[in-house]
Every structure is written in structure tokens, then in C-alpha cells.
Amino acid sequence: MGPLIPQEIIGADWNLFIAFVIGIGFGFVLEQAGFSSSRKLAGMFYGYDTVVLKVFFTGAITAMLGLLFFSLFGWIDLNLIYVNPTFLGSAIVGGIIMGAGFIVGGFCPGTSFSAAAIGKIDGMVFIGGLFIGVFFFAEGYPLIEDFYMSGSMGPIKVSEVLGISGGVVTLLIIIAALIMFKLGELAEKRWPRAEY
Amino acid sequence: MKTSYMNPYLAGVLLGLVLLMAFFFSGRGLGASGAVKSVMVAAVDIVAPEHTANSHFYSKYVGEGKEPMEAWLVFEMMGVLVGGFLSGAFSGRLNWRIEHFPGITAKRRLVFAGMGGILFGFGSQLGRGCTSGSALTGMASLSVAGFVSMMAIFGTAFALAFFVRKNWI
Numbered sequence: 001m002g003p004l005i006p007q008e009i010i011g012a013d014w015n016l017f018i019a020f021v022i023g024i025g026f027g028f029v030l031e032q033a034g035f036s037s038s039r040k041l042a043g044m045f046y047g048y049d050t051v052v053l054k055v056f057f058t059g060a061i062t063a064m065l066g067l068l069f070f071s072l073f074g075w076i077d078l079n080l081i082y083v084n085p086t087f088l089g090s091a092i093v094g095g096i097i098m099g100a101g102f103i104v105g106g107f108c109p110g111t112s113f114s115a116a117a118i119g120k121i122d123g124m125v126f127i128g129g130l131f132i133g134v135f136f137f138a139e140g141y142p143l144i145e146d147f148y149m150s151g152s153m154g155p156i157k158v159s160e161v162l163g164i165s166g167g168v169v170t171l172l173i174i175i176a177a178l179i180m181f182k183l184g185e186l187a188e189k190r191w192p193r194a195e196y
Numbered sequence: 197m198k199t200s201y202m203n204p205y206l207a208g209v210l211l212g213l214v215l216l217m218a219f220f221f222s223g224r225g226l227g228a229s230g231a232v233k234s235v236m237v238a239a240v241d242i243v244a245p246e247h248t249a250n251s252h253f254y255s256k257y258v259g260e261g262k263e264p265m266e267a268w269l270v271f272e273m274m275g276v277l278v279g280g281f282l283s284g285a286f287s288g289r290l291n292w293r294i295e296h297f298p299g300i301t302a303k304r305r306l307v308f309a310g311m312g313g314i315l316f317g318f319g320s321q322l323g324r325g326c327t328s329g330s331a332l333t334g335m336a337s338l339s340v341a342g343f344v345s346m347m348a349i350f351g352t353a354f355a356l357a358f359f360v361r362k363n364w365i
Contacts, residue, residue: 023278026272027280033201036284058212062209099351100315110327120293134317170338173335193365
């Protein structure tokens with residue numbers, strides 16, 4: 001049955017409209033979770049507010065379990081789901097630069113739009129920075145291209161690397177997440193902050 | 197009027213369901229930085245079409261039959277702005293402000309927000325997606341890239357937190 005648009009059960013003309021509707025849900029949840037606040041996001045890295053950990057991992061686990069169940073029920077063909085390809089070197093270096101941007105700027109791209117949507121000027125300035133950063137990458141691309149394309153491993157999954165089923169990987173992630181949630185709750189008690 | 201934030205575990209489940217719907221309808225996950233790229237590419241293509249046609253980077257997205265603005269993520273991010281606004285209206289959080297730790301000035305906050313944005317924008321292109329597109333969506337589809345992005349982003353932010361602590365605590 002699913003995914004509906006790649007299987008042409010819903011016409012491709014609808015794809016961008018669906019993207020817009022899904023975006024409304026995404027933006028609404030991000031803002032309700034408090035991801036429009038850089039101080040709430042940064043709290044993750046000082047232990048006073050671990051909402052990032054809780055929302056991020058609960059979200060990932062919910063979607064993982066959803067895909068597993070949908071597949072089991074015959075509702076979705078997992079072979080038609082896009083899996084982002086792995087280029088190990090650029091993924092690590094890109095991630096390191098993004099991590100620096102996160103703690104310096106207090107947002108990631110999605111959360112900065114959520115902040116800008118409710119009038120946060122710091123979110124808007126962060127978005128301005130995003131455009132400049134992407135522009136630097138585009139103009140510097142000839143210098144970076146070799147590194148960017150190196151170490152291609154294709155759309156490889158963790159389950160394939162470890163040689164275990166997707167269900168077992170999901171179970172291990174759930175166990176790891178439950179331990180981290182507990183640590184997060186302890187950190188919030190250890191380094192409390194007044195409301196901000 | 198409700199002003200407090202949603203329970204984080206409930207918000208996480210809802211976020212996961214939104215992501216699941218993206219997979220179920222469109223066969224792909226959520227994202228954010230890709231929309232910035234599309235808008236930037238479209239703008240540069242208007243200003244300097246010869247430059248974009250000759251560039252290895254821009255020519256992937258512009259040229260015959262390619263419309264950078266008709267991208268899934270561009271429409272999704274327009275939705276994010278609407279959804280965020282609705283949530284802010286619903287919870288009484290709509291107002292113009294520069295949010296910052298009381299120990300620093302608003303100007304310092306904006307300078308660091310801009311610098312962070314530049315870093316994140318550059319890194320998201322090198323890393324083929326940001327926290328939403330590579331880390332969250334990648335993890336949900338069990339992709340190795342998703343887990344590598346997640347660990348690199350959060351690991352680095354933890355490692356550097358000490359050096360910018362005066363901005364936050």
C-alpha cells in the first residue's frame with residue numbers, strides 16, 4: 001500500500017501540498033515542545049534542560065516502531081523508503097561543524113524556523129547565518145568536492161552493518177534511550193534552573 | 197490561555213507520528229537545511245545564471261526542467277513557519293524578542309546566533325543534512341549516516357559547551 005505517492009496511489013501533483021501539511025504538523029510540534037527557545041535547546045549541553053534528548057529520541061523511536069509495524073501489517077514497503085546514503089568522512093566532519101554551530105548559535109535549522117515563526121529575532125539572525133553558510137559551501141564546492149564525495153558506502157543501514165534485524169536494532173535503541181532519559185531526569189535535578 | 201510547553205515525551209511521540217506520515221505519504225522523511233539550500237540556489241540562479249550553469253554545485257539543481265523552488269522541503273518548511281506560528285498563537289507566545297541568558301547582552305546573543313547559523317549552514321551541506329534531515333530521519337530509517345550525524349552533532353556540542361558556557365549559564 002504505502003508509501004502512497006511513490007506507488008502512485010495518490011497523484012504526484014499532491015506531493016508538495018502534502019509536504020506543506022506535514023510541515024505544519026512538524027512546526028507545530030517543534031514549537032509546542034519548546035524548541036523555539038535557544039535557552040531550552042542549549043540546556044541539553046549543560047544538563048539543566050534535557051528536552052532535546054527526550055523529544056528527539058522519543059520521536060525517532062516512535063517513527064522506527066511505526067515503520068516496523070506498518071511493514072508488518074503490509075501497509076508500507078520499506079524498500080521504497082528513502083534511506084540517506086553514508087559518506088563517512090563528510091558526515092563526521094559536517095556533523096562536527098554542525099555541533100559547533102549548535103552550541104554557538106543555540107539552534108539547528110528546523111528549530112530556528114520554529115523560533116522565527118513566533119517572532120524570535122535571534123532565530124531570524126540564525127536563519128540569515130544559514131544562508132551565508134550554505135552560500136560559502138556552494139562557492140567553495142570546487143575545493144571540497146573530492147572530500148565531499150569520498151568514502152561512499154551507499155544507503156547502508158545499521159542493521160546491515162551489525163548483521164542483525166531492524167527489530168533488534170530498534171529494541172537496543174529503545175533500551176539505550178530509556179537509560180538516557182533516566183540520566184536526563186537526574187541531570188535536571190542536579191543542575192536546576194529557574195524558569196526562563 | 198496555555199503558556200507552558202508540552203510534555204516532552206508526548207511531543208516526541210507526536211513528532212514521530214509526523215515523521216511516520218512523511219514516510220507513509222511521500223516515502224521520505226523530514227528536513228530543514230535542504231529548503232535553505234533550494235532558496236539560496238534559486239536566488240543565485242536569478243542573479244547569476246551563467247555562474248550557476250557552470251558550477252558543479254548549482255548545476256545539480258538548476259537548468260533544463262529543474263525547478264529548485266518546487267522542492268518537497270521548501271513546501272515543508274513553509275508549513276513549519278505556519279505550524280510554528282499557530283502553536284505560538286495557541287499558547288500565547290507570539291512576540292518580537294531576542295531571547296538570551298540575562299548574563300549577556302542582546303547584541304552578543306545575535307552575533308553568536310549569526311555565527312552559529314553560518315557554521316550550521318556550511319556543516320549541513322557537507323554532512324548531507326541537518327538534525328532533522330540526516331540525524332532524526334536517518335535514525336528512524338536506521339541509516340548509518342543518521343547515527344553518525346547524530347553522534348557527531350551532539351558529541352561536538354557537548355565537547356564545546358564548556359568554552360561558550362558564559363553565553364548560556
